[in-house]
Amino acid sequence: MKQASAQPVGRLVATQDAAWTALEPGVDYVLLKADADGITTLTRFAAGTIGGWHTHPGGEELFVISGQAKIGGRILSAGDYVETQPNEGHRVEALADTLLFVRLPQLPIYDVVSPDEEQGDIA
Secondary structure, three states, rough: OOOOOOOOOOOOOOOOOOOOEEEEEEEEEEEEEEEOOEEEEEEEEOOOEEOOOOOOOOOEEEEEOOOEEEOOHHHHHHHOOOOOOOOEEEEEEEEOEEEEEEEOOOOOOOOOHHHHHHHOOOO
């Protein structure tokens, strides 16, 4: 039987040592991957933070690692996954300190939605 190699596999981002970047008050992220197909991040929201209204031209995939947040009118908890559709306006409301795994498949990754473009309470 062949023994497993002790060689490291793939690229590692040690998030405990990574520099987190502030996006807006109460929201910061660490970039895990960026390429021509979009970006992947870990994004943290402090409890009580309500992110700004925005869209993503290519949609967005979110996986809740910890905490609880309201996104698109749904309350999501650790272990939940949601996919937003391209250009679907939304915001994130952190009901607790929340950590999200985020995949944004198309650049540009983020478009701010002006208040007159907001449609109902789809936080």
